[in-house]
Amino acid sequence: MEREVRYCTTEDGVRIAHCVEGAGPPLLVVPWNFASFSLMHLVPEMDAFVRELGRGRTLIQWDVRGVGLSQRNVGDLSLPALLLDVDAVVKAVGLKKFALLGMMNGSPFAIAYAANRWRRVDRLILFSAVARPVDDVSRAQTEAFAQFARVNWELAARAMTDAQLRRHSDEVGLRTAQWFQQSVTGETAARFIESAIDLDVTPLLPRVKCPTLIIHRRDDSRYADGQQVAANIQNARFVTIEEEGNIFLGDWPPVLDTINDFLPAIEDAGARRPPAERATVRTVLFTDIVGHTAMMSRLGDDRGREVLREHETITRNVLKEHGGTEVKTMGDGFMASFGSVTKAVECAIALQRAFDERNTSRPARPEVSKERADYGRLESVEPLRVRVGLNAGEPIEEDGDLFGATVILASRIAAKADGGEILVADTVRGLCSGKGFLFADRGEFVAKGFEEPVRVYEVHWRE
Numbered sequence: 130m131e132r133e134v135r136y137c138t139t140e141d142g143v144r145i146a147h148c149v150e151g152a153g154p155p156l157l158v159v160p161w162n163f164a165s166f167s168l169m170h171l172v173p174e175m176d177a178f179v180r181e182l183g184r185g186r187t188l189i190q191w192d193v194r195g196v197g198l199s200q201r202n203v204g205d206l207s208l209p210a211l212l213l214d215v216d217a218v219v220k221a222v223g224l225k226k227f228a229l230l231g232m233m234n235g236s237p238f239a240i241a242y243a244a245n246r247w248r249r250v251d252r253l254i255l256f257s258a259v260a261r262p263v264d265d266v267s268r269a270q271t272e273a274f275a276q277f278a279r280v281n282w283e284l285a286a287r288a289m290t291d292a293q294l295r296r297h298s299d300e301v302g303l304r305t306a307q308w309f310q311q312s313v314t315g316e317t318a319a320r321f322i323e324s325a326i327d328l329d330v331t332p333l334l335p336r337v338k339c340p341t342l343i344i345h346r347r348d349d350s351r352y353a354d355g356q357q358v359a360a361n362i363q364n365a366r367f368v369t370i371e372e373e374g375n376i377f378l379g380d381w382p383p384v385l386d387t388i389n390d391f392l393p394a395i396e397d398a399g400a401r402r403p404p405a406e407r408a409t410v411r412t413v414l415f416t417d418i419v420g421h422t423a424m425m426s427r428l429g430d431d432r433g434r435e436v437l438r439e440h441e442t443i444t445r446n447v448l449k450e451h452g453g454t455e456v457k458t459m460g461d462g463f464m465a466s467f468g469s470v471t472k473a474v475e476c477a478i479a480l481q482r483a484f485d486e487r488n489t490s491r492p493a494r495p496e497v498s499k500e501r502a503d504y505g506r507l508e509s510v511e512p513l514r515v516r517v518g519l520n521a522g523e524p525i526e527e528d529g530d531l532f533g534a535t536v537i538l539a540s541r542i543a544a545k546a547d548g549g550e551i552l553v554a555d556t557v558r559g560l561c562s563g564k565g566f567l568f569a570d571r572g573e574f575v576a577k578g579f580e581e582p583v584r585v586y587e588v589h590w591r592e
Contacts (some may be wrong), residue, residue: 132200134167139213142206146198147191147218151157154392155187155227157215159235159557162289165197165312165472172304174559177523189227191218195317206320208328212242212357219249228252228392237262237330240358243341244333253341254388259354260334262325271326275319282315300560318553331438334361339476340469341365342391344384366391412473412521412557413531414465416444416480419514419548421461428511436511437461443483451476457529466531470521470560477517477551478590485549488512518543520554534579541576542585551588558586
C-alpha cells in the first residue's frame with residue numbers, strides 16, 4: 130500500500146518528506162541508514178514489520194535531508210542539522226510528546242535527539258544500539274568505504290548489506306542494497322559514512338531522562354556496545370532476544386512483543402490486541418494429495434475414504450505438534466496457518482517425512498480384492514504423495530477463515546509443487562533465513578490473478 134507523502138520545512142530552509150499512518154499514541158521511527166520510507170516496499174520483510182509495529186499507533190516516518198523524497202542538494206548533513214529535520218516533522222504533525230525508535234545505525238541519532246529534546250521524548254527504544262560507530266569499524270576502513278561509495282555506489286551498497294544481512298538471506302540483502310541505491314546518491318552516501326567517523330554520543334547517554342528499552346539479539350556483533358549504552362542511561366532496560374536474525378528477519382514477533390510490552394499507552398487507547406492475535410503476519414500452508422481423483426476412481430469410495438482418513442490423521446497430528454492452526458480441510462488437502470514462519474516450514478518438513486515414512490515402511494503390494502481390503506492392507510497398497518505450498522503475509526480473517534491475496538498465492542504455490550515437494554514464496558525464505566533450512570531456487574512464475582511474477586523456492590527435507 131502506497132504511503133501518503135507530506136512536506137515540511139526546517140529552520141534552515143530544507144524541505145523534508147514525511148508520512149503519518151494510523152491512529153493512537155505517536156511513535157517516530159528513525160530512518161535506517163540512507164533508506165527512504167517511500168521505497169520500503171522493496172524489502173517486504175521490513176515493510177511488514179513496520180506496518181505491524183504501527184498497529185494501534187500513529188506511526189511517523191521521514192526521509193532525512195539528502196535522501197529519498199526529501200531535498201537532495203543539501204550542504205549540511207551534520208547531526209545537529211539532522212535533529213532540525215525531526216523538529217520540523219514534529220511541529221508539522223503537531224506532536225507534544227512521543228515515543229522514539231532507533232534501529233542499528235539510527236540509534237546514535239535517536240540517543241542524541243532524546244538527550245537534546247528530552248521534554249518531547251517520553252519513551253526511547255533502541256535496537257542493536259551503538260554510541261560510537263567507529264568502535265565497530267576503524268577510521269581507515271570507514272574512509273576507504275566512503276571512497277568506495279563515491280566510485281561505485283552499486284557495489285558499495287551491496288557490500289554494506291552483505292555485512293549486515295548476508296548470513297541471514299542473500300536475497301533480502303540484494304533487495305536492501307537496491308533500496309539504498311535508489312534512496313541516495315553515492316556521493317551523499319559517502320558524506321553520511323564520513324560523518325560517522327567522529328560521531329560519539331557517549332557523553333549524551335546520562336542526559337537521556339525517559340524510560341529506555343535496549344534490545345539486542347544474542348548473536349548481535351554489537352551486543353557488548355548495547356550493554357554499555359544501557360549501563361550509562363539511568364532509566365534503561367536491556368533485553369536479550371535469543372532467536373537469531375535482525376529486527377525484521379528471523380522470528381521478529383519476540384522483538385515486536387518486547388516493544389509492545391514497553392509501550393503500555395497503546396493498551397490505554399484500547400487498540401492493542403490480545404497476545405495471541407498480535408502478529409497479523411501469518412504463514413499460510415496448503416497441502417494437496419497428488420492424483421486424488423484417480424485414486425478414488427481406482428479404489429472406490431470405501432477404500433479411498435480409508436486412505437483419506439489416514440492422511441487426515443497424519444496431517445492433524447503434525448500440525449498439532451508444530452503449533453499450526455487448521456483453518457479448513459478440502460477433502461484431499463488442508464489449509465493451516467502459523468504465527469511463526471519457522472514453525473510453518475518445520476511443520477511442512479515434518480509432514481513430508483511422515484508421509485515418506487508411511488509410504489516406505491511397508492512395501493506396496495499388488496491389487497487386493499475389495500472384500501479383503503482392510504486398514505493394514507490399504508496402508509501397504511496405496512502410497513500418499515502430498516505437495517505443500519507456503520506463503521506469508523497479512524490475510525483477512527473472518528469467522529475463523531482466512532482470505533485475501535496471501536491465501537490465494539499460497540494455494541497457487543502449492544499447485545506448482547510435485548508430490549513430495551515443499552515450495553515457498555520468497556517472503557517465507559527471507560523471514561526464516563538463518564534457521565538452517567536448505568532452499569533451491571525454482572525460478573519465477575506468474576500466478577493466476579497476479580500481475581507480477583512470483584519467485585519460489587523448494588525446501589529440501591530429506592536427511
